[in-house]
Amino acid sequence: xxxxxxxxxxxxIVGLFIFLLLFTFVSTTWQEIFNLTExxxxxxxxxxxxVELSDQLALSPGMPGNWQIASxxxxxxxxxxxxxxxxxxxxxMQNADYNALKTKMxxxxxxxxxxxxxQQQIVFxxxxxxxxxxxxxxxxxxxxxxxxxxxxxIIYE
Amino acid sequence: MSDCxxxxxxxESFLAVLIFIMFFSISTNFFLAETENIFSRVVxxxxxxxxxxxxxxxxxxxxxxxAIITEMVDSVLPxxxxxxxxxxxxxxxxxxxxxxxxxxxxxxxxxxxARDVVKAKRLFLTYDSGQVQFYNTAELWxxxx
Numbered sequence: 371x372x373x374x375x376x377x378x379x380x381x382x383i384v385g386l387f388i389f390l391l392l393f394t395f396v397s398t399t400w401q402e403i404f405n406l407t408e409x410x411x412x413x414x415x416x417x418x419x420x421v422e423l424s425d426q427l428a429l430s431p432g433m434p435g436n437w438q439i440a441s442x443x444x445x446x447x448x449x450x451x452x453x454x455x456x457x458x459x460x461x462x463m464q465n466a467d468y469n470a471l472k473t474k475m476x477x478x479x480x481x482x483x484x485x486x487x488x489q490q491q492i493v494f495x496x497x498x499x500x501x502x503x504x505x506x507x508x509x510x511x512x513x514x515x516x517x518x519x520x521x522x523x524i525i526y527e
Numbered sequence: 528m529s530d531c532x533x534x535x536x537x538x539e540s541f542l543a544v545l546i547f548i549m550f551f552s553i554s555t556n557f558f559l560a561e562t563e564n565i566f567s568r569v570v571x572x573x574x575x576x577x578x579x580x581x582x583x584x585x586x587x588x589x590x591x592x593x594a595i596i597t598e599m600v601d602s603v604l605p606x607x608x609x610x611x612x613x614x615x616x617x618x619x620x621x622x623x624x625x626x627x628x629x630x631x632x633x634x635x636x637x638x639x640x641a642r643d644v645v646k647a648k649r650l651f652l653t654y655d656s657g658q659v660q661f662y663n664t665a666e667l668w669x670x671x672x
Contacts, residue, residue, distance in 0.1 A: 392544055399548050421569065428577070453580050489602055508570055511577035511603050513584050518603040 409504070416480070416506035416525050423475055424508040424523045427484065428453055438462035446474045448512075448521075455486065455514045455521070460494055468497065481526040486512070488519040500526045567671065568645055571608070575647035575669045578604065582665065583651045593632045600633065604669075609634045611668045616653075616661040627661060637670075644670045 430447035437443035438459045446463060450456035463471065463484075472478050483497035493514065504527035512521045578600060600610055611633040618627040646668050653661045 388541065392541060396544060396548065421573070424573070453577055454584060509574065509605050511574055511581050513581045516585050518581050518585065518599055520603050520605070 419477055420506040420508040420523050420525045424510045428510045428512050428521055453512045455512050483524040485522045486519050488517055503527055571645045571669050575645050575667050579647050579649040579665055579667055593630055596632050607672050608669050609672055613666045615664045642670045644668050
């Protein structure tokens with residue numbers, strides 16, 4: 371009788387041990403999956419912002435269209451016609467305040483880095499690069515001073 | 528006897544949970560990978576449209592020069608992308624559309640039927656002494672290396 375009771379006690383301990391093992395495994399995996407999907411959602415939002423910003427810079431002249439000489443403006447754009455970068459607009463962006471531009475690009479709360487390269491040479495750069503943070507990069511082909519160039523837009527979380 | 532059955536039940540439970548977790552993890556990864564793929568296509572489509580627009584904007588007089596087209600596209604496209612362009616020139620001066628020239632440039636050897644390819648198309652005119660010379664159709668295919 372005593373022997374059977376000891377065996378049942380042993381069963382309970384083994385059962386408990388297996389349960390705890392499974393519970394830890396399942397909860398850890400769930401947490402990892404949750405983090406992965408949450409990170410995926412964050413990345414998705416960033417990518418969407420990067421695409422929208424690249425559209426705004428490469429395709430739109432800004433608002434107003436002559437924002438580079440206006441005293442106040444709502445949003446910036448770099449093109450004089452779609453995909454054709456205007457030098458004056460580029461200079462105005464270069465001289466504008468980094469944080470003020472975030473509002474004009476509708477990315478408050480994010481950091482950004484915009485770069486134009488032509489023949490592997492950097493011809494324009496604005497913003498800051500950050501390491502080890504979630505980021506989304508979008509590249510667009512534009513015309514700069516009648517040459518093809520690559521516009522890169524990176525947005526950081 | 529009853530102890531053995533207990534262990535067998537625990538092992539089966541463990542195996543069932545393990546299979547469930549594996550299935551769930553794999554399906555989640557597939558979902559995330561698919562989302563990434565959609566984004567890549569959205570961006571690639573934009574790059575393809577950009578390329579043809581810029582090509583039309585700055586390269587009009589040199590449309591028939593395959594070497595210039597290749598150099599131009601290669602100089603700006605991100606390295607991870609491969610491309611192929613077909614340029615068809617049609618002449619209407621005889622009263623009906625006649626295909627005058629067809630150029631195929633870029634990566635013309637890769638079989639793209641099995642690849643995830645985005646395609647952009649643009650129509651534009653080229654002139655000779657102020658008169659329309661050719662009605663051009665440029666088609667660009669882009670895919671990841």
